[in-house]
Amino acid sequence: MDHPTYEHDPYRPPDGPPGAPEPPRAPAPCDPVAAALGNASLLGIGYLLLGQWRLAALAVLGTAVLLDLTASAAATWCELLLLLWWAAGITHGWFLARGRAEHAVRRGQRAGALTVTVTVLLTAALLRVDAYGIEDRVNEAREGGDCEAAVAAQEEVWFGHRLAGAPVVEPGDAVVEACHRLERAASTLADAGWNGNTEDLERGFGILAGVLKEPGNEQTVKAVLDTFLRALPTKDSCDTADITGWLRDREPSRDVLDRSADTATRTHPAALVGCGDDLMDEDDWQQARAHYQRFLDVYPDDARSGEARGGVEKATRAIELNKVRGLVDDTIDAESGYCDTPAKYSGAPPYRKGVNRALFLGDTEYTDRLPGDWRTGDPAKAALVVCADAAENGAAVETCYYENDLSEYLPHSVTFHKVKIPLKVYELRTGKRLDAREVQISGKSCPSVLYYEYYGPTALGPGGEEFVSTAKSDVRDAFRSVVTR
Known part of the structure; x- marks a missing residue:
């Protein structure tokens, strides 16, 4: 009987007895x-x-x-x-x-x-x-000074870009970080422009200087600085004066930040004068004068010099008048207030020939009877300040005998004296005291009857010395030499 034959397959392992280990497989051909x-x-x-x-x-x-x-x-x-x-x-x-x-x-x-x-x-x-x-x-946006566009472009970067080209996109991250710092600088400078705080101004310029040290940021720094400078002058002249004064005094850095000096030179003079005017309206005369004077010290040849000098004079007079008013209010007698510590008011009317209106202080029992056009209660309108002391016995005029049966202790002989009033007279415009003087007011003496007043069981009345009886004309005649030059 014929048995079938099989063609040998080189990749098929030969048959072996059952249970025999399989020979190792040859590696597959590779390319x-x-x-x-x-x-x-x-x-x-x-x-x-x-x-x-x-x-x-x-x-x-x-x-x-x-x-x-x-x-x-x-x-x-x-x-x-x-x-x-x-x-x-x-x-x-x-x-x-x-x-x-x-x-x-x-x-x-x-x-x-x-x-x-x-x-x-x-x-x-x-x-x-x-x-x-x-x-x-x-880079194009940064070179154009447009931080907003630069940040928007860098925001297109995603993880795939960083895997395929991290060194390419990494500089853009630095640009974004610089732009964020510039945004803080812009906000700080805006606050300085709003409140005139030079500390904010210094912080803002510090941030700008730090960003400027990094190459390639000149245009973006310039853009932020120009935006701030274009906002000058601000609505508040005093804030503008503080800001531009700081910019003017800033040490030059020989870079784009020095552009601020031109703006300061252009804006600072008008701001100083404007601030002085605003402070005058607020009755802050000391600060107003300081701003006018700073203008004259820094810009003596400016066209507004005359206006500033007028402001200094006006502020000075306001300060002087305010001081005089305070001293007058503190005066209770001839030894206090203005009478003790006189001060000048350079805006007072000049002490000239003729009748000079006076401000009468101290004991005003007699001075209140002077003509109204000789007196004033407003220091701004007075040429003189007259401090009247308490009345004293002046020259004896006449001695008269009076019968008095009420009491053996009441005098029978009475001497009448002129009314003597010691005075301190000051020229208000200079605050200097004029020659020491006094006035003696004449009047009628020896009236036919002297009256007594009773307070309980005690009778009060004339003593051995009495003032003459004065009329307004007598007071006017006595004080004429005081107010007349």
Whole structure:
């Protein structure tokens, strides 16, 4: 009986006895080109084609670590290291496949590996090209001084850009950080313009100076500075004076920040005068005079010098008058207030020939009877200040005898005296005291009857010396020489 014969299959292991161990399988033929192309994807595809699962996993892990390092460090050396890893994978895949006993051309493997690798590399290339485009827009916006556009462009960057081109997009992050600092500077400078606080102004310029030290930020710093300078002068002249005064006194830095000096020179003079005027309206005469005087010290040849000198004079007079009013209010007698500490008011009417209106202080029992056009209660209208002391006995005029049966203690002989009033007379315009003087007021003496007043059981009445009886005309005649020059 004929038995069937079988053609030997070289890939089929020979039959052996049942239970015998299966001989090792020969490695499948491989394509070195496909292995190299597969590893060029950085995903270990070539190792997968060779059946090297562990090497494939190691390749993927190494690629992930290097990509993370490149994205975080954003350094060229990281990209060079990744490039070396890529070349090493290609080379290793090629030689590993070539070391196999059998290898053959596998067009399907080559096509698949090439597709994956081209897809990966093309995606990386497109992302890198897009990253360059983004950074070009960032740099263009920064060079134009437009921080808003620069930040908007940098916001287009995502993780893919950082994987494919971290060193390309990393400078844009610095631009965004600088723009955020400039935003804080702009806000601080705006606050300074709003409240005139030079501390805010100094902080704002400090931020600008710090950003300016970093290359490429000159135009963005200039844009922020120009926005602030265009807001000058502010609505408040005193705030403007403080701000522009600080800018004028600022030490030159020989950079774009020195542009502020031109604005200060143009704006500061008018602000000083305007602030002085505003302070005068608020009755803050000391500060008003200080601003006018600063103007004259710094800009003596300015066209507004005459206005400033007038302001100094007006403020000075207001200060003097305010002081005089205070002293007058504190005067209770001829030894207090203005009478004790005289002060000048340079705006007072001059002490001239004729009758000079006077401000009468102290004991006003007699001075209140003077003509109204000789007296004034307003220090601003007085040429003289006359301090009247209490009346005393002046020259004896006449002694008369009176019968008095009421009491043996009441005098019978009464001497009548002129009314003597010691005076201190000051020229208000200079505050200087005129020659020491007194007045004696004449009047009628020896009336036919002297009257007594009773307070309970006690009779009060004339003593041995009495003042004459004065009329308004007598008082006027006595004081005429005081108010007349």
